[in-house]
Structure formats: structure tokens, C-alpha cells
Amino acid sequence: MGLSNGGPILISLEGEVMLLDIAKEGWLDRAACRDADNPSIWTSGSQKDSREAKRLCNTICPVRSHCFKWAMENNENTGVWGGLDTKERKELFY
Ligand code: SF4
Secondary structure, X not given: OOOOOXXXXXXXXXXXXXXXXXXXXXXXXHOOOOOOOOHHHHOXXXXXXXXXXXXHHHHHOOOHXXXXXXXXXXXXXXXXXOOEOHHHHHHOOO
16 A cells, blocks of 8 residues: 555545545554555556565565455555455455
8 A cells, every 4th residue: 555654644545535544543553564665566556566565565564454454345446455456355355
């Protein structure tokens, strides 16, 4: 997903922009992507970036399950969330 540092952040959700409030979603404080040097790898859509984002999600992020649950509950359709890219998340529905 690639989080901005602090405050509510903007996230594309089905073509819309919504606020994901860090104060409400407490797990975001511990998101590995929050302080990443290269946050764009979670959202660029390139296979190379997605592979690296998923590797980081699955190896160093302590809140992967929270992130995955949020993305599935909110039908998030862009970027890497919870260690899965958009295609992989959609496949779980079918
Ligand atoms: S699982 Fe990945 S996208 Fe989700 S908070 Fe962790 S590093 Fe960010």
C-alpha cells in the first residue's frame, strides 16, 4: 500500500479516494511500508516492485494479517496489501 508518514492517508478504493485514518486503524503505526525508503513499490503495479513489496510484507511486517483483513473487507483493488497483489486477492473470492 505504501503509507505516508503520519496523519490520515489517501487510498484509492474502486476508483475513489478515501481516508484511512491511522488513529482509527491502530495497526498502521506498525506497518513496515510506513517508513519504507521506497513506498511506491506497493503501488506502482510493476511486477518487479510488487515482488519486492510482497517479500517485505511477508518477511518483516508485523501487521500483515491486519492489513490483509482490511484490504479484503474493503475490497481494495489497487496495490499490494497483506503480502498479496490485486490479482492474488481477487482470486481468493473465486
Ligand atoms: S502487510 Fe505490507 S502493505 Fe500491509 S502494512 Fe505490512 S508492509 Fe504495508
